[in-house]
Amino acid sequence: MTYCLGMLLDAGLVMMADTRTNAGVDNFSCYRKLHTLAEAPDRQIFACTSGSLSVTQSVIGLLNEGLPSHDGTDGIRHLDSVPTMFRAAHLVGEAVQVVRNAMDPALAPHDISTSVSLLLGGRVGTEAPRLFLIYSAGNFIECQPESPFFQIGETKYGRPILDRGLNCMTPLPLAVKLAFLSFDSTMRSNLGVARPIDLMVMPKDNRQPVLTRRIQPDDTYFNELSLEWAKALAKAALTIPNPPFLPEG
Amino acid sequence: MTYCLGMLLDAGLVMMADTRTNAGVDNFSCYRKLHTLAEAPDRQIFACTSGSLSVTQSVIGLLNEGLPSHDGTDGIRHLDSVPTMFRAAHLVGEAVQVVRNAMDPALAPHDISTSVSLLLGGRVGTEAPRLFLIYSAGNFIECQPESPFFQIGETKYGRPILDRGLNCMTPLPLAVKLAFLSFDSTMRSNLGVARPIDLMVMPKDNRQPVLTRRIQPDDTYFNELSLEWAKALAKAALTIPNPPFLPEG
Structure with missing residues (x-):
């Protein structure tokens, strides 16, 4: 299972992903699902991934190596050179299509789904940060102020x-x-979502640094937040x- | 969609169900999902239902009319005469099997699922209140103090x-x-769950009356609870x- 969350706010962009993967309850592992796709003075692009690890890793791998040009002559197409986040979302959607088309014939006979979804967030040039949700078919939607967050994976708790x-x-x-409280609720109710949690915070003001951080299973701040929240909820319920x-x- | 909740506590039994049914988002209706199955001086038995309405209504209808005896000679078997809640759960499970076996051949070709689940709660004789979760195959589990609630339908929010x-x-x-807050969270995130909410409270002390009540869409107490809760959460989040x-x- 997986839980990833992206928030696009007036103040900036937040992306968060857990790291638990599992094949059945007896086979847990820890894999990074919040990936840095481009990091340069003019761009910072991040993606959170949900779906079969073999598929999502292939998508990230293809994006890192670059996609062939449409006519086979122009070299490769890469997130390092897309002019906008919109073009980045197009390229990621295309990578999803390429990987799924390649893997489906081998996996379908084993009833293994190649469905994936991604959150793609970041900034190119002087654009404000943008956030996209890329569906399994490679199509995508962009986050808007009226609904300022996207979730993928185990979204309901x-x-x-x-x-x-x-x-x-x-x-x-x-x-x-x-976001931490949202993850805390999810982890309490689904063992398939767990710390470490990877976090990226990109202030809208591009003179402020982008922060990336891993919240470990024994992180003191997270533990206290969880405890304080439980106490506050109990008190609130009594007050009503x-x-x-x-x-x- | 549906959300039903049962809680078995030292102090008694609580059952709650919404009333919204829908076939697509353009076809909503209001149907009772918390049913009184037996009401007599020696027994009060209630059920919450989740699944296709044609199937759940048939299950409730069959239980109200009674199931034929196993050998066809003894008349009908009825919740009015089961000696314990355990036997009641058996009879309800059997009714689920009978109805699904009868309906499946007609519905399966149309890809209409006959899956249902029920919460069965109540008291027979001098037993303390008991609560069961009846699965689609007619098997069931009983609520225990370590996990004092069951949910069916849209359970995660x-x-x-x-x-x-x-x-x-x-x-x-x-x-x-x-329970109200649990319903409030669910209704905010899923339009398929909505008031009116039906409620049953059975104190463990059988000298106290069983309360049944419908919480209407304009219920003042529920509205204030929702509002107060939102305020308390906002305050708690700021306090951390x-x-x-x-x-x-």
């Missing part, structure tokens, strides 16, 4: 806190806290008046 | 609040509040210290 708490004006520190139609218990 | 807040010693008024590795935003 961690969604209520975002629906209630996040909007496009949320400042980055609060957004990262809400009891249902008037029930005798006091 | 509403689970984190229960995982964090509920244990078998939770008093009934707080349990009902947590910001991540130490981020600049203050």
Whole structure:
């Protein structure tokens, strides 16, 4: 299982991914799902991946090596040289199609799905940060202020806190806290999602540095956030008046 | 879609179900999913249902009319006369099998699933309240104190609040509040789950009355609970210290 979250806010871009992969409950591993696809003075591009690891790694591998040109003459096409994030999303969608078309004939007879989805986020040139959700067929949508987040993988447990708490004006520190709480809810209810969690924070102001960080299983801040949240929820539930139609218990 | 929740606590039994059914997003209706199966001085038996309405209504209909005896001679078998909740669960499981076996040949060619699941809760004689989850194949499990709740239908959005807040010693008024919050989270994230919500509360002490109630779409208490909860969460998120590795935003 997997849980990845991207938030596009007025203040910047946040991307977060867990690292647990499993083939059955008796075969767990830790693999990176938040990838740096381009890192240069004029661009920083990141992707979170969900789906069979052999497929997502192939997509990332192909993007790192570059896709052949359409007519076979122009050399390779690469995220290092796309002029916008929109063109980056096109190239990633194409990589998904190329990899799935190549792998499907071998995997389909074994009933192994090649479905994948990706969050693609970052900045090219002087563009503000942008965030895309790339579907399994290679088509994609872009994040907009009215719905300022995308999730892929195990999305449901961690969604209520975002629906209630996040909007496009949320400042980055609060957004990262809400993202952590969303992951905490998911990890409590699904053993297939677990720390370490990889995190990327890109402030909209491009003079501020991009932060990447791994939250380890014993991370003190995350542990305290989880504990404080549980306490706050318990207190909040007690504070709300009891249902008037029930005798006091 | 559907969301049903049962809680078996030291203080008693809580069952809750939404009422929305839909065939596509353009065809919504309101149908009762929390059913009274037996109501007599020596027994109160309730069921919540999830699955295709034509199947669940047939199961409830068959249980209300009674199942034929095994040898065809003894008349019908009925929840009015089972000696324990365990036997009630057996009979409901059998009704599921009978209905699905009868309907499957007609529905399968149309790719219509006959899968259903039920929560069966209540009390027979001097037994303490018991709660069962009846699967689509007619087999079932019984709720135990270590995991004091069952969910069927759209279970994930509403689970984190229960995982964090509920244990078998939770008093009934707080349990009902947590159940409402679980429904509130689910309804915010899935339009296929909606008020009215039907509610049943059976105190363990059988001298106290069983309460049944419908929470309407304009219920003032529920609206205030939802509002207060959103406020409390926002406040709690602000109270937790910001991540130490981020600049203050």
